[in-house]
Amino acid sequence: MRPTVHDIARTAGVSLATVDRVLNARPGVREDTISRVQVAIDQLGYVRDVAAANLARQRSYSFAFVLPAFHTAFQQGLRAEIDDVCARSRIERIAVTRIDVDPHDPQSLVSTLHRLVGAGLDGVAVMGPETPQIRDAVRRLRAAGTRVVTLVSDLEGSGRDHFVGINNLAAGRTAGVLMGRFLGGRAGPVLVLAGSMLARDHAERRLGFDRLMLADFPHLPVLPTLEGHDDPDLIARLMPEALAQRPGIVGIYSIGAVNRGLIGALRSRASTRDLVVIAHELTPQSRSALGDGTFDAVITQDVGHMVRSATRVLRAFVEGREINVAQERIRIDIFLKENLP
Amino acid sequence: MRPTVHDIARTAGVSLATVDRVLNARPGVREDTISRVQVAIDQLGYVRDVAAANLARQRSYSFAFVLPAFHTAFQQGLRAEIDDVCARSRIERIAVTRIDVDPHDPQSLVSTLHRLVGAGLDGVAVMGPETPQIRDAVRRLRAAGTRVVTLVSDLEGSGRDHFVGINNLAAGRTAGVLMGRFLGGRAGPVLVLAGSMLARDHAERRLGFDRLMLADFPHLPVLPTLEGHDDPDLIARLMPEALAQRPGIVGIYSIGAVNRGLIGALRSRASTRDLVVIAHELTPQSRSALGDGTFDAVITQDVGHMVRSATRVLRAFVEGREINVAQERIRIDIFLKENLP
DNA sequence: ATGAAAGCGCTAACAC
DNA sequence: GTGTTAGCGCTTTCAT
Numbered sequence: 001m002r003p004t005v006h007d008i009a010r011t012a013g014v015s016l017a018t019v020d021r022v023l024n025a026r027p028g029v030r031e032d033t034i035s036r037v038q039v040a041i042d043q044l045g046y047v048r049d050v051a052a053a054n055l056a057r058q059r060s061y062s063f064a065f066v067l068p069a070f071h072t073a074f075q076q077g078l079r080a081e082i083d084d085v086c087a088r089s090r091i092e093r094i095a096v097t098r099i100d101v102d103p104h105d106p107q108s109l110v111s112t113l114h115r116l117v118g119a120g121l122d123g124v125a126v127m128g129p130e131t132p133q134i135r136d137a138v139r140r141l142r143a144a145g146t147r148v149v150t151l152v153s154d155l156e157g158s159g160r161d162h163f164v165g166i167n168n169l170a171a172g173r174t175a176g177v178l179m180g181r182f183l184g185g186r187a188g189p190v191l192v193l194a195g196s197m198l199a200r201d202h203a204e205r206r207l208g209f210d211r212l213m214l215a216d217f218p219h220l221p222v223l224p225t226l227e228g229h230d231d232p233d234l235i236a237r238l239m240p241e242a243l244a245q246r247p248g249i250v251g252i253y254s255i256g257a258v259n260r261g262l263i264g265a266l267r268s269r270a271s272t273r274d275l276v277v278i279a280h281e282l283t284p285q286s287r288s289a290l291g292d293g294t295f296d297a298v299i300t301q302d303v304g305h306m307v308r309s310a311t312r313v314l315r316a317f318v319e320g321r322e323i324n325v326a327q328e329r330i331r332i333d334i335f336l337k338e339n340l341p
Numbered sequence: 342m343r344p345t346v347h348d349i350a351r352t353a354g355v356s357l358a359t360v361d362r363v364l365n366a367r368p369g370v371r372e373d374t375i376s377r378v379q380v381a382i383d384q385l386g387y388v389r390d391v392a393a394a395n396l397a398r399q400r401s402y403s404f405a406f407v408l409p410a411f412h413t414a415f416q417q418g419l420r421a422e423i424d425d426v427c428a429r430s431r432i433e434r435i436a437v438t439r440i441d442v443d444p445h446d447p448q449s450l451v452s453t454l455h456r457l458v459g460a461g462l463d464g465v466a467v468m469g470p471e472t473p474q475i476r477d478a479v480r481r482l483r484a485a486g487t488r489v490v491t492l493v494s495d496l497e498g499s500g501r502d503h504f505v506g507i508n509n510l511a512a513g514r515t516a517g518v519l520m521g522r523f524l525g526g527r528a529g530p531v532l533v534l535a536g537s538m539l540a541r542d543h544a545e546r547r548l549g550f551d552r553l554m555l556a557d558f559p560h561l562p563v564l565p566t567l568e569g570h571d572d573p574d575l576i577a578r579l580m581p582e583a584l585a586q587r588p589g590i591v592g593i594y595s596i597g598a599v600n601r602g603l604i605g606a607l608r609s610r611a612s613t614r615d616l617v618v619i620a621h622e623l624t625p626q627s628r629s630a631l632g633d634g635t636f637d638a639v640i641t642q643d644v645g646h647m648v649r650s651a652t653r654v655l656r657a658f659v660e661g662r663e664i665n666v667a668q669e670r671i672r673i674d675i676f677l678k679e680n681l682p
Numbered sequence: 683a684t685g686a687a688a689g690c691g692c693t694a695a696c697a698c
Numbered sequence: 699g700t701g702t703t704a705g706c707g708c709t710t711t712c713a714t
Contacts, residue, residue, distance in 0.1 A: 002691095004690090004691055004692080005691065005692060005693095006691080014700075014701085015700060015701040015702075016692085016693090016701080016702085016703095017693090017694085017700065017701060017702080017703095018699085018700060018701075019692095020692070020693060020694080021699095021700090023692090024693085028699060028700085029699070029700080030699065030700090033699080033700085047431055047432050048432065048691085048692080049396075049432070049434065049690090049691050049692070050432055050433070051392035051393075051395065051396055051433075051434060051691085051692095052392075052396050052690070052691035052692045052693090052706090053691075053692050053693075054392065054692090054706090055390075055392060055393050055396060055690095055691080055692075055693090055706045055707065055708090056691075056692040056693040056694085056705080056706050057692080057693060057694090057706080058693085058705090058706055084665075088665075090343070090388065091388050091390070091391070093390075093392075170679055170680055171680070173679040173680075174677060174679040174680040176679075177677055177678075177679050178677075181522065181523050181525075181637075182522050182523075183525075184522075184524075184525025184526055185525055185526070212679070296522075299680075302672075304667050304668060305668075308668065324425075324429075326645050327645060327646075327649065329682055331643075331674065331680070331682050332680035332682075333672065333674070333675075334674075334675040334676075334677070334680060335675075336515060336518055336519075336675070337518075338511055338514040338515040338517075338518050338553070339511055339512070339514075339515040339640075339672075339673035339675060341670055341672055341673075343707095345706090345707055345708085346707065346708060346709095347707080355684075355685085356684065356685040356686075357685080357686085357687095357708080357709085358684070358685055358686080358709085358710080359683085359684060359685075360708095361708070361709060361710080362683095362684090364708090365709085369683060369684085370683070370684080371683065371684090374683080374684085389707090389708080390706090390707055390708070392707085392708095393690090393706070393707035393708045393709095394707075394708050394709075395690090395708090396690050396691065396692090396706095396707080396708075396709090397689080397690050397707075397708040397709040397710080398690080398708080398709060398710090399689095399690060399709090
């Protein structure tokens with residue numbers, strides 16, 4: 001039988017309340033009493049029953065996910081996973097909510113975060129561009145005692161407790177090495193496409209990609225980025241244009257958020273097979289593009305894992321527990337048609 | 342505030358005991374009382390607090406992981422993760438234990454499973470070769486009311502509740518496509534290396550690899566498998582021999598369990614760079630081989646994820662809950678030097 | 683067939 | 699400083 005607080009109280013010759021004070025490091029206990037209790041704890045090999053503790057505590061945590069409501073497939077997937085956690089969290093005595101902000105108005109995120117200060121939230125997961133205003137808003141939230149994790153894109157200098165996402169520099173390098181190796185010995189320029197939504201993560205991917213290509217595949221010069229500004233139609237127009245202008249293009253790297261337009265443009269071409277295409281984020285669209293050979297590889301981060309991880313991490317921080325680093329590490333997933341989940 | 346059993350009792354005009362009887366489908370309640378309680382439950386949107394229930398029930402689940410004690414790095418990693426879960430599980434009112442069996446005596450696993458029948462275990466995660474004896478032992482365990490999940494390698498026809506692992510046919514195909522594409526246009530035979538420990542998963546990988554190579558890369562004939570029989574030294578001797586015999590070899594596919602010997606042999610060669618090497622399982626050894634270019638890619642399954650998933654799934658089955666399919670799906674991870682976690 | 687009451691392991695007022 | 703006591707939400711005797 002596992003030892004309980006009663007056992008400790010008995011062996012230490014104190015009351016339940018004192019045991020509780022020692023266990024929770026609450027003040028108002030004499031030094032030698034503390035050590036007496038501590039001895040009993042160690043001797044009996046006591047481990048607290050978290051379920052019972054939470055039950056008695058009547059504590060229910062409240063967390064919020066704050067993120068821009070972009071209409072990309074990636075964001076939709078993210079929102080779906082958040083909603084899933086919201087639903088499941090009800091039975092775990094934690095209340096998770098999703099707060100969407102205007103994606104085209106950075107001020108919207110800032111004012112939302114300001115509103116959240118002192119709103120009694122235990123934790124917030126935030127995703128947003130790296131502006132000084134947002135950074136400061138996170139600082140304030142954090143200073144008010146709310147634990148904060150950043151999602152997908154980190155906010156340096158914001159004092160956030162944890163970042164849930166991938167190393168985008170490494171993700172860009174991964175795209176680069178796949179591009180180079182899949183092209184075999186072929187030479188020619190590589191086209192880079194991007195949305196523009198999240199400055200930091202996209203910029204880092206681009207940087208990682210460029211550096212690796214320059215160092216390892218100098219015969220594959222990387223062209224300046226074509227910006228899609230979250231507009232699938234724009235990319236669908238720009239891409240064929242760019243391809244026509246530079247007929248030697250051998251590969252396309254899509255940094256993110258413009259897959260729909262890209263896929264449309266690629267499929268309407270006569271021959272796709274001669275172009276190596278590497279894209280980001282696994283969505284219904286990119287999955288189908290992998291399936292029919294329009295894409296050669298997709299680099300992605302598991303949104304379900306990220307959302308669950310963010311919730312677990314927030315909870316661990318609130319409860320003052322250690323996190324399981326290995327479990328919370330978000331992998332840079334590579335998907336080919338063959339290993340699609 | 343979430344509704345509790347008290348709320349149901351009040352709205353249905355019955356006592357706590359009756360509510361409990363209805364909730365747990367216990368006999369001794371009149372039909373119309375049942376429906377009255379049911380109405381209250383639905384109306385209030387009641388969801389039972391499993392933690393409180395388990396506390397009152399004094400119930401603690403006991404699970405066991407049963408697996409052969411091979412000395413490979415993969416198995417060591419698996420054991421380490423199981424021990425980690427064992428340690429953490431103590432505070433979650435579930436007792437997880439690890440039972441090692443003799444890897445070279447299939448009978449050892451069988452007799453262990455037989456011993457476990459009626460031992461009061463709630464769930465067992467088992468990893469082992471696909472023999473009729475083991476299949477039947479699992480059947481008996483399952484028939485005795487113990488929930489069973491298979492780990493890494495499935496046992497078809499055993500009636501297990503769930504399989505925690507990857508589709509090894511797809512894993513082999515993934516290895517094949519990486520091999521073919523990384524080799525660019527180069528032609529020549531490909532060497533296949535394997536241990537022999539787990540018939541089923543290794544055989545499936547081999548099959549997937551062969552089929553894909555034959556269909557998509559006919560200029561890369563696949564040589565018969567070189568069996569290492571879990572002996573690194575044997576592979577270290579056999580491999581250079583095979584390479585000398587067929588000087589045109591352009592790639593090596595290591596199906597599993599022989600990485601140590603393979604790495605040793607490769608590193609002692611004059612030039613490694615002209616050979617594309619794809620291996621399985623991320624271990625300290627294979628990680629370092631990726632780092633220095635000895636390996637080009639490693640295909641793996643996250644052992645930490647698998648062990649945690651097995652525990653979650655067993656628990657869900659015991660509690661009669663649904664599992665989150667997406668969360669429990671084990672991915673076929675591809676790691677290059679660039680996206681190493 | 684139904685209900686009253688005690689208690690699971692822990693916490694938190696409040697009393698001394 | 700320390701102890702008493704009444705719960706948290708649910709289960710489980712034991713009466714009725």
